Amino acid sequence: MTQTPRGFDPHDSKDALSSQHPGAADAPSAEEGHNTRPPSDGTDLVSGAPADSPSAQRVETPREGAPAAETRQVTRAGMVWVAVASALVVLILLIAFILQNQEYVQVKFFGLQGSVPLGIALFIAAVGGGVLVAIAGAARIIQLRLAAHRARVSRQAGQGTRRR
Template identity: 85%
Template sequence: MTQTPRGFDPHDPTNALSTQHPGAADATAEEGYSPQPSGATDLVSGDPAAATPARRAETPLEEAPSPAPETRQVTRAGMVWAAVASALVVLILLIAFILQNQEYVQVKFFGLQGSVPLGIALFIAAVGGGVLVAIAGAARIIQLRLAAHRARVSRQAGQGTRTR
């Protein structure tokens, strides 16, 4: 559905052009498009010369261009805030999961046996899996740091012998 702007006169060609979005008149002028036929007359005054593009140029078609939006910088504080907000959402979902799974289940682990709520048992299993992944990641990071340290030491030792 389209709405007619206030103060719009459909018989005035200058009103028709001023209701276009900025830049639309420029695009039509570049392509050689004229909204009026070649033998058209101005509908308000009846003057054929008034219907030319010179008449349309009298009215301002565009407002001053708006300044370009500023680019936002990603900061550490912003990243920390996003991480904390995401963690809170995950914790809320986790609490809802635990509260909805309160039925007690029988759990057996290496000869130990007990009865634990299902939500808590699954949470403990997930935390245990996360700990195993963290241990494996920490071992790999230590391995890479030791290799980088050895390479740095061997480079420094090689440079030290060349300078003497």
């Protein structure tokens, strides 16, 4: 049965190094000056009791002076930076797509006919679809704002008649 030495912290680079490289555990640490490897006879490091006994159970105590976990605050500037970075990545991928699809294709639209590079034709189609979605979204937003305005006006009118 493998035992973990008391005070082992897998997030500590020194402890993580010794757990990843078994040979590194044989060398004494510079701070402690002793071997951190568990005894091979199956006894507990703290109590000296057999590892299977209830007295071998150890209680973890938090380290003194350990820094508290930092909480990151999301700011508008951070969100804008992420949005701009994401948009630049998409734009670079879009440019690569257009450059790789330079073959001319015949395009027909409502009686108009022409020859356009495939990448440009697909880009124009995607922008057209985005415009249609934006128009539908704007119409729905206007519809919801009008409904909220009507509800607000009727609520204010109802409160005005009760006061008299």
